[in-house]
Amino acid sequence: MSEKPLISVRDLSVHFGLRGGGFGKKPVVRAVDSVDLDIEAGSFFGLVGESGSGKTTLGRALLRAVPITRGAVTYDDGEVRYDLTTIQKAELKDYRTRAQLIFQDPYAALSPRMTVRDIIAEPLEVMGLTRTREETDVRVRKIAEKCRLNLEHLRRFPHAFSGGQRQRISIARALVSKPRFIVADESVAALDVSIQADVLNLLKSIQQEMGLTFLFISHDLSVVAHICDHVAVMYLGRLVETAPTRQLFAAPKHPYTKALLSAIPSLDPDDRGKTQKLEGEIPSPTNPPPGCKFQTRCPVAIDICRKQEPKLDHAGNNHNIACHRWQELLETDTK
Amino acid sequence: MNRLLDVENLTLQFDTDEGRITAVDNVSFTLGAGEVMGLVGESGSGKSVTAKSLMKLNPDNAIYGDETKIILHLDGGPVDIMSLHTSSDLKVIRGGAISMIFQEPMASFAPAITIGNQMVEQLQIHTDMTAKKAQELSIEMLARVGISDASTRFKQFAFELSGGMRQRAMIAMALSTKPKLLIADEPTTALDVTIQAQVIDLMKDLVSEFGMGIIFITHDLGVIAQTADSVAVMYLGRLVEQGPVREVIRTPAHPYTKGLIAALPQLDDLDVPLTPIPGDIPSPLERPPGCVFNTRCAVAIEGLCTREIPLFTQVAQKHQVACHLYSEGDDK
Structure with a gap:
C-alpha cells in the first residue's frame, strides 16, 4: 500500500470461551482467527461476510471493545501510536476519542429519555472534551449541521424522528469527539433504500470532508460496492479475499466471493435461476472444519482443501486470496 | 390460474390519542393460487398493515372501511374475512389457510417455550397429527429451510439461535401447516445472501408443490425481481403502481x-x-x-x-x- 496504514492487524485472533462442555476442554468460539489486515488512512474499507463470519467481532477488536486473544493491532495516526493489545487505561481513554462506532439499529442506539442535543453531547461530557456548556453546544451544533440536523431537531426526543434521521443522529454522536477512525457496523441495514442512499452519500461526504478512515461492516455487497474503495471478505473468522473494490467485483477469485456475488438478487427478472447456489450454511465457529474453513460448502474443494489451511496469497495489485486452487481456477475460468 | 384472494377497497384507520390516522386507503388487488405478489414500499407505507388485515391481526383500535371486502377462495368455498369476528371463527384462516412470516423473528417466538414445542403446538391445533408425527414433520421442515442439526435446534429456545437461524425456523413453522396463502413480511431481510437465495428457492418450490399463493412484502426490489410474478408498489397507504414484475x-x-x-x-x-x-x-x-x-x-x-x-x-x-x-x- 502506498500510504502508511492507520490500522494494522497481524495474526489477530479473538476467541471466546463458552461455559459448560462437561469433561475435557471447554468449547471455544474462534470468532476471529489469524487475521492480517491493513487499513490505509483515509480509506473507506468494506468488511463483508455472512452472519457468524466474525466481522462484527473483528470490528470491535479494532476498537478494543473485545479482549484480544492473540496477535497485534496497531493504530497509528501520525500523532499517536497505540498497540491495542498492551494499551494502558489512560491511552485507551484517548483512543476512544479517536475511534468510534456507529451502530446498526438507530432505534435501539438512542436513549428515548434524552433530547437529541444531550445524546450528541454525551460523548463530549463523558470524555471530558469540553469545559463549558457553551463549548459543548457549539460542538454539538456544528456536527449536527454536518449531519443535516437543525436546531429545532436538537430540542426533540428521538421518537419524533424517522429511521434515516435517527441514523443521522447516531452519526453525529459518533463524530462529535472528532475521531479519525470509524467502525460503521451495518449502519444502513435497518433503513429503507430511498433513505439508505441518503445516509450512504452523507457518510461518504463526511468521510472526505473530515479525512476519516472507515471500516464499513456490511452483509450487503451492492452497498459495499458503491461506497467502499477496498473490500475484505470474511468467512468463519478468516479473511478469504481482500482487494480494491472494483477489482474484487469485476474479477472475484475466491469461490466464496464468487458465490456471494452471484447470490445477490438481480434486478433483472430474467436472471432467475442463474445464481450459483451454495449448499448448507456457515459451520459453527466452536467446531470449525479442518483445512480451509470454506471446504464444507465449496463447490470446487479437493483433498488438500480438507487437510491444509490455505494462506493468504498475494496476487498483486493489493489482491489477496486464501484459496489453494485460485490460480488453477483462474485458468479454467478464462477458458 | 384459480383465484385465491380478492381484496376490494381495503381501507383501514386507527384511532390514536393524536387523532384518527389512515393506514391503508382504498387498496384493491387480486391474487391467484400459485401466484407470488410482491408488495413493495418504504416503512410506513402500510404494507404490513395491509397484510395483517388479511388475517385481521390489527389491534382493537383498527377501523375497517365500510366498503372493505376481503374474500379468500378455499376448496370449501369462499370465505368472507371481514365477517369473521371471534377467535374461533378466525382459526380457519389464522395459521390455517393463511400463515404469516413476520419481520422480527425474536418477537414472534415465545421466549420460554422451545422452538420445537411451538411448532408441534400449532400443528396440533390445525391438523390432527399425533405429537410424534408433528415432531417428525417439524424437524424435517427445519432441515429443509437450511438449519443444520435440526433435531438439536428443535429442542432449543429462540434465544439460542442466531438471527438468521430464527428467521428460518419461523419460515419452517409457517410452512409446516401447508397454508393456502402465505404472507411473508420481509422474510429474507435478516438473512445472508447465500441463505436468502436458498430460502427464495425453497419458497418457490413450495409454491409449485402446494399451489400456495404468496404475498411477499419487501423493500428489496431485487428480491421481488427474482421471486414475484406481479408487483404492487405502495406509498403512504395507497397503491401507486401495480403490474407484472417485468x-x-x-x-x-x-x-x-x-x-x-x-x-x-x-x-x-x-x-x-x-x-x-x-x-x-x-x-x-x-x-x-x-x-x-x-x-x-x-x-x-x-x-x-x-x-x-x-x-x-x-x-x-x-x-x-x-x-x-x-x-x-x-x-x-
Whole structure:
C-alpha cells in the first residue's frame, strides 16, 4: 500500500470461551482467527461476510471493545501510536476519542429519555472534551449541521424522528469527539433504500470532508460496492479475499466471493435461476472444519482443501486470496 | 390460474390519542393460487398493515372501511374475512389457510417455550397429527429451510439461535401447516445472501408443490425481481403502481417507483451515483391532500397533484399506475 496504514492487524485472533462442555476442554468460539489486515488512512474499507463470519467481532477488536486473544493491532495516526493489545487505561481513554462506532439499529442506539442535543453531547461530557456548556453546544451544533440536523431537531426526543434521521443522529454522536477512525457496523441495514442512499452519500461526504478512515461492516455487497474503495471478505473468522473494490467485483477469485456475488438478487427478472447456489450454511465457529474453513460448502474443494489451511496469497495489485486452487481456477475460468 | 384472494377497497384507520390516522386507503388487488405478489414500499407505507388485515391481526383500535371486502377462495368455498369476528371463527384462516412470516423473528417466538414445542403446538391445533408425527414433520421442515442439526435446534429456545437461524425456523413453522396463502413480511431481510437465495428457492418450490399463493412484502426490489410474478408498489397507504414484475421493474411508470429503483445500489454500474428520494415519508397524521407522493415528487403538477387524488390508469396490459402524468390518456 502506498500510504502508511492507520490500522494494522497481524495474526489477530479473538476467541471466546463458552461455559459448560462437561469433561475435557471447554468449547471455544474462534470468532476471529489469524487475521492480517491493513487499513490505509483515509480509506473507506468494506468488511463483508455472512452472519457468524466474525466481522462484527473483528470490528470491535479494532476498537478494543473485545479482549484480544492473540496477535497485534496497531493504530497509528501520525500523532499517536497505540498497540491495542498492551494499551494502558489512560491511552485507551484517548483512543476512544479517536475511534468510534456507529451502530446498526438507530432505534435501539438512542436513549428515548434524552433530547437529541444531550445524546450528541454525551460523548463530549463523558470524555471530558469540553469545559463549558457553551463549548459543548457549539460542538454539538456544528456536527449536527454536518449531519443535516437543525436546531429545532436538537430540542426533540428521538421518537419524533424517522429511521434515516435517527441514523443521522447516531452519526453525529459518533463524530462529535472528532475521531479519525470509524467502525460503521451495518449502519444502513435497518433503513429503507430511498433513505439508505441518503445516509450512504452523507457518510461518504463526511468521510472526505473530515479525512476519516472507515471500516464499513456490511452483509450487503451492492452497498459495499458503491461506497467502499477496498473490500475484505470474511468467512468463519478468516479473511478469504481482500482487494480494491472494483477489482474484487469485476474479477472475484475466491469461490466464496464468487458465490456471494452471484447470490445477490438481480434486478433483472430474467436472471432467475442463474445464481450459483451454495449448499448448507456457515459451520459453527466452536467446531470449525479442518483445512480451509470454506471446504464444507465449496463447490470446487479437493483433498488438500480438507487437510491444509490455505494462506493468504498475494496476487498483486493489493489482491489477496486464501484459496489453494485460485490460480488453477483462474485458468479454467478464462477458458 | 384459480383465484385465491380478492381484496376490494381495503381501507383501514386507527384511532390514536393524536387523532384518527389512515393506514391503508382504498387498496384493491387480486391474487391467484400459485401466484407470488410482491408488495413493495418504504416503512410506513402500510404494507404490513395491509397484510395483517388479511388475517385481521390489527389491534382493537383498527377501523375497517365500510366498503372493505376481503374474500379468500378455499376448496370449501369462499370465505368472507371481514365477517369473521371471534377467535374461533378466525382459526380457519389464522395459521390455517393463511400463515404469516413476520419481520422480527425474536418477537414472534415465545421466549420460554422451545422452538420445537411451538411448532408441534400449532400443528396440533390445525391438523390432527399425533405429537410424534408433528415432531417428525417439524424437524424435517427445519432441515429443509437450511438449519443444520435440526433435531438439536428443535429442542432449543429462540434465544439460542442466531438471527438468521430464527428467521428460518419461523419460515419452517409457517410452512409446516401447508397454508393456502402465505404472507411473508420481509422474510429474507435478516438473512445472508447465500441463505436468502436458498430460502427464495425453497419458497418457490413450495409454491409449485402446494399451489400456495404468496404475498411477499419487501423493500428489496431485487428480491421481488427474482421471486414475484406481479408487483404492487405502495406509498403512504395507497397503491401507486401495480403490474407484472417485468413490466414494473423494466418500465416503471410512477415517479415513486422510478425513485425507488434509482436509489438502489446496483452492481452492473458502480459509477452511477446513488440517488435518494428527497425528504421522508410524511407522518400518517399529516397525509398530503391529492396524490400522497406530491411532497417528494420532482414532477408534481402544481394545483393538480396537490389537490386531486389520481386514479388508476392502464399503461400497458395489466400494468396500472395512479399518477396524473398518465391520466390524460397519453400512453408513454
